[in-house]
Amino acid sequence: xxxxxxxxxxxxxxxxxxxxxxxxxxxxxxxxxxxxxxxxxxxxxxxxxxxxxxxxxxxxxxxxxxxxxxxxxxxxxxxxxxxxxxxxxxxxxxxxxxxxxxxxxxxxxxxxxxxxxxxxxxxxxxxxxxxxxxxxxxxxxxxxxx
Numbered sequence: 001x002x003x004x005x006x007x008x009x010x011x012x013x014x015x016x017x018x019x020x021x022x023x024x025x026x027x028x029x030x031x032x033x034x035x036x037x038x039x040x041x042x043x044x045x046x047x048x049x050x051x052x053x054x055x056x057x058x059x060x061x062x063x064x065x066x067x068x069x070x071x072x073x074x075x076x077x078x079x080x081x082x083x084x085x086x087x088x089x090x091x092x093x094x095x096x097x098x099x100x101x102x103x104x105x106x107x108x109x110x111x112x113x114x115x116x117x118x119x120x121x122x123x124x125x126x127x128x129x130x131x132x133x134x135x136x137x138x139x140x141x142x143x144x145x146x
Contacts, residue, residue, distance in 0.1 A: 001051070001072075008042050009051060013069040018055065018062035 001009065011024050025039045043063050046052045051072075054061040084090035098106065 004038075004042055005046055005051075008039065009046065009065070009069075009072070012052060012063060012065045016065075018064040020057075020060055020062055022060075024063075 008024055011027055012019055021040045025036050028034050047054050052063040053066055054063045081087055081090055
């Protein structure tokens with residue numbers, strides 16, 4: 001997706017409702033000079049690429065996103081990762097670039113994807129913290145003899 005397509009899609013995703021060319025145009029014109037026909041062409045291209053669907057409303061169309069921005073970002077990451085000749089190394093490098101907040105988001109996402117069963121297993125697999133002092137070995141032996 002090109003820069004202008006991304007700017008248009010950002011608005012469609014942000015508003016999360018069917019939008020007109022005019023609405024997108026007016027919002028884009030706050031940052032740059034752009035023609036109605038340019039926005040119309042970009043939305044038509046996004047429709048042809050399958051990013052938006054459209055429904056006729058009078059002589060115009062209303063455009064609506066087919067998927068979320070998160071799905072788009074995931075598709076980009078998957079495409080880049082699948083092109084790597086060493087996917088494990090690519091992931092290690094990617095994880096190394098992440099901020100602490102991004103790593104926390106990754107941990108949260110992994111818990112969601114793995115589901116409650118895996119989360120419960122990992123909680124069970126970790127031993128609880130020991131809060132009492134270790135027992136005297138002599139008393140353990142006496143208790144075992146009883």
